[in-house]
Amino acid sequence: MAMSSQLPRVAIAALRSAATYVVISVYVLIVGPPTLLLGMFTSVENLVYVLTRIGVRLAFALSGIRLRVAGREHLPIGRAAVYCGNHESNVDAPLLFYVLHPRLHMLYKAEFARVPILGQAVRHARCVPVYRDDRERSIQWLDEAIAMLRAGKSFLFFPEGTRGRPGTLLPFKKGGFIMAIRAQVPVVPVAMHGADGAMKRGGALIYPVTVSVRIGEPIETAGWTVDDRDIIVDKVRARMEELLARGPV
Numbered sequence: 001m002a003m004s005s006q007l008p009r010v011a012i013a014a015l016r017s018a019a020t021y022v023v024i025s026v027y028v029l030i031v032g033p034p035t036l037l038l039g040m041f042t043s044v045e046n047l048v049y050v051l052t053r054i055g056v057r058l059a060f061a062l063s064g065i066r067l068r069v070a071g072r073e074h075l076p077i078g079r080a081a082v083y084c085g086n087h088e089s090n091v092d093a094p095l096l097f098y099v100l101h102p103r104l105h106m107l108y109k110a111e112f113a114r115v116p117i118l119g120q121a122v123r124h125a126r127c128v129p130v131y132r133d134d135r136e137r138s139i140q141w142l143d144e145a146i147a148m149l150r151a152g153k154s155f156l157f158f159p160e161g162t163r164g165r166p167g168t169l170l171p172f173k174k175g176g177f178i179m180a181i182r183a184q185v186p187v188v189p190v191a192m193h194g195a196d197g198a199m200k201r202g203g204a205l206i207y208p209v210t211v212s213v214r215i216g217e218p219i220e221t222a223g224w225t226v227d228d229r230d231i232i233v234d235k236v237r238a239r240m241e242e243l244l245a246r247g248p249v
Helices: 002-038 045-063 092-100 110-114 118-124 135-150 175-183 226-245
Strands: 066-070 082-085 104-109 128-130 154-157 187-193 210-215
Touching (some): 002 045, 045 118, 082 175, 092 154, 092 187, 104 110, 104 135, 110 118, 110 128, 128 135, 135 154, 154 175, 175 187, 175 226, 187 226
Parallel strands (some): 082 154, 082 187, 104 128, 104 154
Antiparallel strands (some): 187 210
């Protein structure tokens, strides 16, 4: 009985997922090549962000993902910041990109650059690749990200580095916190509930769910040094745990 009751939900998710993948693929093929061609002659950073936001909103509408957001008053409007979120599923990055900031730069795995069109688009958007097995190149790109923060650009990162279990936090990696401290910009803790229900680990189906996003008060890094990074990590982790404990919006 329970299995039969799940079938309609799975079937609906399969149909909506297929529609999402097809429409978004067509959208990327239509807007991607002309944008990349234009990028050979001029900066298309702002255009890439506008087109990406349109694509993300379209994907959410097709797949049935809905958002509830609390704490927008904590967003540091007009200031660069490092946004720090928990990691539950593959929808986390586009979801927070859409919710938090119209020009939110990201740290991404360097291997993503090999993906046709999208891999080139993230470079035009001035997102920063992370080379996990090449310390020298990682330091080089970390310095670039810090310079961008000082120039007013904001970043999103997931300190757990990989997906954890809903409602819990894995140990934090410290690269994003070092970025924030060296640039002397605040870290904004963010907690998501329900994103794991949108995409199961290892699965391709996108389920129509409501995802809650709680935005916490920024943790200031002004006056702190890299030697104090563990203190900042503990402060941010404690605030994220508090936001998770509140449950969905």
